Amino acid sequence: MENQTMKRTLAAAALTILAATSAYAQATLAEGEVTKIDAKQGKMTVRHGPIPSLDMTDGMTMVFRVKEDAMLEQVKSGDKIAFDVERINGALTITVLEKQ
Structure with missing residues (x-):
């Protein structure tokens, strides 16, 4: 019985950590609007x-590279997005992209 209680406690703790991590990630994303897509240049x-x-x-308004070309297919001009940016090899690069 004690083993089951321990498993439930650990599962609850893991869910709490995941929820907090997700909330933090949402809070740190920037918000914006796509104004242009240049698929040839990524x-x-x-x-x-x-x-x-x-x-x-x-x-x-800024131009960003995207980490993955597939990100360009997820959005179109005028779409509202939440995103994160990192400097990769000296270029500002969108690494997380969520259509709003």
């Missing part, structure tokens, strides 16, 4: 607000 232009991962507090 880039998209985004009008965005603050970008927490880059410590950018002001919004502007």
Whole structure:
């Protein structure tokens, strides 16, 4: 019986950690609107607000590379997105993309 209680406790703890991680990830994503897609160059232009991962507090319109070309197929000009950006090989690159 004690083993079952331990398993339930560990499962509950794991779910709590996953929920907190997901909430943190949502809170750190930037929000924006796709204004242009350049599939040949693997880039998209985004009008965005603050970008927490880059410590950018002001919004502007910028061109970003995408980590995976498939990301360009998920959205079109005018779509609202949540995204994260990292500097990869010196280029600002969208690494997480969620259509809103």
